[in-house]
Amino acid sequence: MAFQVQMSVLDNSDGSAELIIGNTKVIASVSGPIEPKQRQELPNQASLEIIIRPAKGLSTTREKLLEDKLRALLQSIIIRYKYPRQLISIVVQFLVTDEDPKFTANELNAAINCCYFALIDADIALYSSFASVVSCITENKLIQNPTGKELSQSDSHHVVCFNIQEGKADKILLLESQGEFVQEELFNLLSESVSNAEELHTLQRKYLKEKIDQDYIWK
Amino acid sequence: MDITEVISITKPQSSSQYNNIDESNDDSDIEMGESSAGGASAGIVTPGELITEDPIWMKGHGTYFLNDSTYSSVAGSVSRVNRLLSVIPLRGRYSPETGDHIVGRITEVANKRWKVDIGTRQDAVLMLGSVNLPGGILRRKSESDELQMRNFLKEGDLLNCEVQTIFSNGIASLHTRSLKYGKLRNGIFLKVPSSLIVKSKNHAYDLPGSVSVILGSNGYIWLHKTLANTSTTTTVNQNAAKIQGRDYAPGQGSISITRLEEESSWEIYSDQNDPNITSSTRSNISRYYNVIKALAYGELGITEQRVILGYEASLAYSNIGSLIDRESMEQICQEVLNSEKMRG
């Protein structure tokens, strides 16, 4: 599956990335480790502030839900003990979206993948890499990276995020499934997603390589 | 740009004083500045007004200058002392001077110091080293004292103290190292403009009706029950008993050997009012309270004598609450002035 990414697009953030995946365009910024406000401060690890902003209108409970999902994921992947009493602030701004507002699959998928690049750009310590894929099942047919239209016609849709150990999809960090599906379908989907995530990771490496070359262009 | 004429209508003014000012205002300011440059100034200057174009003057408070011209920055009267030109504002916050006897309120307990609101621009400080602590004044301040500063004086407590020095940044440093200073109890607090307090040798007075007053130079006033000369042993015992609940060792239970020792025991930091304040004392205190309010309303300088005169005049009103009606306040001021004249 193809995506395009550009890193260090924002001057004021410590790390940022702009990702176009399918018809979704999203930009993420990471600032940190920086000084937290008193109420945010944790004595032995970094606190995470995650803000998700919609492409249209003002932030609602839908965005809050996305924030919580993303927080649960990132909390387990960032080495927070490396930054005691610090804050890592992550803002995800959707620019172009392609799904009915009652769905969040495409956006969640884009946000996770975009955060990976923004966190790497900010050089925040991670336990491992991660990659997320989205798919839906329509009449027993599996569709990877559905468009908004395909999503709304599907019977069920799923977002799976794996952590990547030594280039291989390892553990499932997040699985979001909605709709009607049977166990077999899900297992089938998971095994399909593994190869997709690994494919995605190869692409991630390609972009990270380009970033390093860009960072040391003056060498 | 050309300036267009403006028509304006104001309320007709009958007072001739008003017209005079208006005319002098229309005169050019330069003339005004020069005419008053020689002797005592007439009238007042207002912000932005040119006072003089003579470069000879040194610029004091209430002025600013550009090139040779000096302008006023406040509304007030011009004062010329030798070559120093300054404008004294009509009103302003209390500015402390070393030796002023004042009343203040604790606003913050900080590192080895208290911050005290004394009505100045910036809160004053009271260093832990500048207070008498239980166990004698000559005792060294220990770390345990530092840890229980809030047991001595806490936020909201009122105290009676003296300005020790003024730091270079304008902040006043206070002290209470004398038996007449310390935490205030058994009374009521009142605030008047500091300009009304006339500085004198003594600011604490015993008034008729077993009421005492502290007229702080900063305009903060404390009216309280007059203390008996010697405190009865029973009260000391009561207090000492109370204190035993707190885990403090020095001075505990050591009841008066010398008067000094006794005064600097825990009792001086007690929060308990004297339980034996009679209702007549209480109503006297409120009477004095309203009398002082009336004097402040009439913008009369507040002195011991005027407070007493006002008190006497107020006795004509049986209802203390009615003292702060506008007419009664004016009446009291008038009577105070009259009796002062009679006494010469």
Place this chain on the structure above:
Amino acid sequence: MELYSPEGLRIDGRRWNELRRFECKINTHPHSADGSSYVEQGNTKIICMVRGPMEPAMKSQVNATSSTVEVNVSLANFSTFERKKRSKTDKRITELKTTLERTFNECIMGHLYPRTLISVTVQVLAQDGGLLAAMTNAVTLALIDAGIAMYDYVSGVNAGLYDQTSALLDLNTLEENDMCSLTIGVIGKSEKLALVVLEDKLPLDRLESVLAIAIAGSHRIRELMDMEVRKHGNMRLAKVSV
């Protein structure tokens, strides 16, 4: 309804260059504030109180080199014809508050009062146009009453343009609703502008004529305020010498 008749009379009978009745008092609340004032500009009525310079309540208000000016604006629910509930976070109130803060921060000699807070409360009792201008005047007077050093008066008035041609001075609500309104704040007797706020369209080439009458009006208001300050000052001086 005709806002400006062919005979040159406005809806309340004024001429184009005529101010509304302007009345002001200072030291209206001597016991509850360091400085106070009351201003009536036509039917717009405002009370202003100043406290300070004093110890700031919040650490963020401490400026090591200068005083911090904080303005709180409150519009009484009964100040307009329709009784409206306003939220405290109303954008318009924030704009007024910020404008006043920035204006007076520049005009007060703040370097004389480092690490202090000057807290200004503006209470609007009645609104009938020229709100920002009247507030500016009220704050100026209250600051003078508090004895806070300022470089000069800031006096304000608004002006508008009727029918693309005639400049009108000191608009009331009816006029403000129907034409553009330029509010200015002028420093002393100069032509320096401390604040300029224009709402609604004004042809660029008419700006000068509207600005000219507004400046002239501001100067007149400064004179009226100055008279009041002097009257009050002389009265106090007389009392002291008694």
Place this chain on the structure above:
Amino acid sequence: MADLIVPGDKLPIEDPSTVKTTIGPGVYKMPTTHNLIPCSSGVITVETKNSNQLVYIESNNKRYIPHTNDFVIGVVTGVVGESYKVQLQDFSSPVLLGFMAFPNATKKNRPNLKIGSAVYARVLQDIPEIEAELECIDPTTGKEGGFGLLDESGYIFDVELNFARELLFNPKTVFLQLLSTKCQFEIAIGINGKIWIKCGEGLKEKTSDSMETDEEDPATNIKDLRTTLAAANFLIKCQHITQDKLKAELTNAFKGI
């Protein structure tokens, strides 16, 4: 460019339980398992020396985390107790610079730094759980050693951290050599991505006396000012161009001076 490593990869090193291993930036030791993992994405370097191995990951970033012995440039933002509060980067946790951390400082003889002043200092200690501390003393000599106030005649600007490291640690770096062909300069490089630079006399504050006595002064003044800014802009640009374009960029930056 050498090998890329990303978090989750296996470190290409000998088993740390058998070979003595020193870890540098980008490598994290799991507190529970004592495994070594890469936690950054970058270029891995493994050096083996007398049966010891050193491993670190070179990567670029913008946010600085204090480490002992780093040379940094900070801005004084206030005073807490007996220390200055110093900001190394916008929004970072402040660090402390004690009044006593200056050569010849005593209880009576305090340093006199104003708010907004810039200092060149060394990180004294970096315990993450508490505020980091700086000092302005060279620990080997106990003297000033170039630390202390960076006066206002020099300009301060920000670069990315990898570029700051290159300038500070690579004695053969081309950028400063190239710059020195155009102008004389004094420079202080903070590993936190802040650089202080002054060409010629830098910025001179005009006092009313000097203006009248020396008529030549303003012209050279402006020239020094412009040269300093040109030098700063040149170094900022250097971060994003290849080496073959350096010369052209230099000429461009100093155009018209």
Place this chain on the structure above:
Amino acid sequence: MSRSIEISENQRKFLLESLKHGFRLTDRPFDHVRDISLYLSPTEYGYVEVSWGKTKLACRVTATVTTPYEDRPFEGIFTINSEISTMASMRFDTSRSNEEILIARIIEKAVRRSNSLDLESLCIIAGEKVWEITVDLNYLNYDGNFIDVGCFAVMLALHHFKKPDISINGNSIVVHDINERQPVPLSILHIPICLTYSFYNLTDKESNIKGEDADEICLLDADLLEELNRDGSLVITLNKNRELIQLSKNGGLPISAQQFLELTFKSMKTIDQLTDLIKTKIKEHEELRYKTENFKLLEASADR
């Protein structure tokens, strides 16, 4: 409490000294705006991204059918959402600062209250159905001057936007898909352009207030460092028809009436430039779009 940016005395002194000698740290002339680069979405109507120097923002226009306000049955609804997140800069906190409110308020005054969008043209059935046009301004990176850039982006997006065509069937309305029927552009009455000037007083306050000559320095389109160090600012909003839309000098350094008038007149040149930029960009974009869409049509017919 919002976070603040600390400026070293060195940077401040260099900035002011340079201004005194007549140049900016970046060598841009005092009255020039920074380089502007624009991205107009080729697929979606009403989505634009504006980079103005390093200041960057995205703007989207959306339209929905709704019921009008009771007191204005003949008018559509127009709202502008302008909220600055910490993405733009950690300075902008989750609690809205006065600065942020002022930015939103001035853009609102410039665009919405000046009736640049013809609200009556948004009416579908009086009192029952109208278009609601919503503009979402998303600030991505902050390097000063959000007001001018924000206002410009809103106007560009409004020009770029097309609302779906509708047809009325008795009491029900049909919204046609944009692929089915040509969508309709908005009716825009005039193009307000904001210009922010920043003022610097290089002498003392006394001469600013009492001095005769105006030696205050005035910069157009200040960047972050310049904005943080300014003594005052003035936002002038004008359109090509030489109409002042709004003026905001919310306190700050006093400036002379003369200088103020000169500034407003001098602004016309930049106003014309920026207005033309919007117009040419939109025209270019339309042509490009026309070509690609024609091409698609041709392709489609060739397939048949």
